[in-house]
Amino acid sequence: MLLIVGLIVGVGVGYAAWGIPKKPPYEERVIVGLLPLTGVLSTYGENSKFTALLAEKDVNTYLENLGKPWRLKVIIEDTETTPAKAREKLEYWHGEGVKFFFGPMSSAEVSECKGYADANHLLVVSPSSTSPALREDDWVFRFCPHDFIQGPALAKLIYEAGVRHLIISNRGDTWGDGLALAVHDAFVELGGTVHYWDETAGRSELRYDPGKEDFPDLAGLLKDKVNELLGQGISKEEIGIDVIAFEEIVPYMEDCTAYDILKEVKWFGSDGTCLMGSLVEHDVAGPFAAEVKFANTLFAPGL
Known part of the structure; x- marks a missing residue:
């Protein structure tokens, strides 16, 4: 009897010592x-x-x-x-x-x-x-409705902000391309003009690789495009930039701070950059986003 008890105790100690998980x-x-x-x-x-x-x-x-x-x-x-x-x-x-x-x-x-x-x-x-x-x-x-819903909502937000001339820049993936196209079509239908858009390919000329991490080239190109529109007599108040991105919006905006003209036009995003803590907390990109009043859309059920 003592031997049996000893063996049972030994097995119990062994489970604890060896870390053998007990079955739930x-x-x-x-x-x-x-x-x-x-x-x-x-x-x-x-x-x-x-x-x-x-x-x-x-x-x-x-x-x-x-x-x-x-x-x-x-x-x-x-x-x-x-x-x-x-x-x-x-x-x-x-x-x-x-x-x-x-x-x-x-x-x-x-x-x-x-x-x-x-x-x-x-x-x-x-x-x-x-x-x-x-x-x-x-x-x-x-959970969320598709971007044929968000696209028109975002386009209307941009149009009602006074923008009539829009530049779209987006990450080149399934989501970015789809939302960019939805915004483009809805904005044009409202009476606005989307510039630097390849109608044949159905995409923005400022589309970028989703793996891109640094944006000095794109920031410089964006500056040139804005200056080109200003040179055509379009007022800054009517120019808007919509960047359809994820967290790469942080280095994107950080590089855009090099050009003062980019701080003088209206900026918009999407659900991909809405309520983004990494942007708000960034020492350079955060103040830039605040200065340009970076507006984003987000699906809210029940409203």
């Missing part, structure tokens, strides 16, 4: 968050991470109070705001048996993942993808 007293059902904890959407990714973990706690408290035999387990993966990494994480966790994902956040990441999700019947819920190019009957659900 309930079933765990896993949901994986594909979030941009690094990269040009990291501010939003961190917010979504803590929101998801708070939701996990609330749901599990609810399940416990109901006496349910299972709990929710949220696993957060960093997509680095890159389509390839988002797809890699999706495929890995599907291989582990997971069929429910929230995120990715950017339309470019969703575009990369949706084919695999559709083929394998994986439920993917993106909290922020808005590209009109992804409007399909598929396995991806999105």
Whole structure:
């Protein structure tokens, strides 16, 4: 008897010493968050991470109070705001048996993942993808309306601010191209003119690589374009710049501070740069954004 007790105690000590995890007293059902904890959407990714973990706690408290035999387990993966990494994480966790994902956040990441999700019947819920190019009957659900809604709203905001001559500069991905086109079409319909737009390609001449990190060349080009419009007799009050970007708006605006003329026209953004802490807190770009009254749009349900 003493020997048996000793063995039982020994096994218990062994579990504690060796760090062997104990099996939970309930079933765990896993949901994986594909979030941009690094990269040009990291501010939003961190917010979504803590929101998801708070939701996990609330749901599990609810399940416990109901006496349910299972709990929710949220696993957060960093997509680095890159389509390839988002797809890699999706495929890995599907291989582990997971069929429910929230995120990715950017339309470019969703575009990369949706084919695999559709083929394998994986439920993917993106909290922020808005590209009109992804409007399909598929396995991806999105919280926000697509940019054929935001585009006209943003165009109307710009037009009602007194702008009649608009320059659009956007990141060259699924989301940036789609929103730029939606703004262009709506602004023209209102009676405005979009300058430096390639009608054949259907895109801005100031479109840039999504991986771009420094913008002195683009800032200089933007300065030249504004001066060109002024040379045509267009007043500064009627010139607007709409930059459709993510967190690269910070170095973009930082480089634009080199040209005083860019501080004398109206600036606009989109949901990609709205409420961005990294911009507000930046020593150079922050004051620039405040001086030009950088206005952004954001979907607000219920309004």
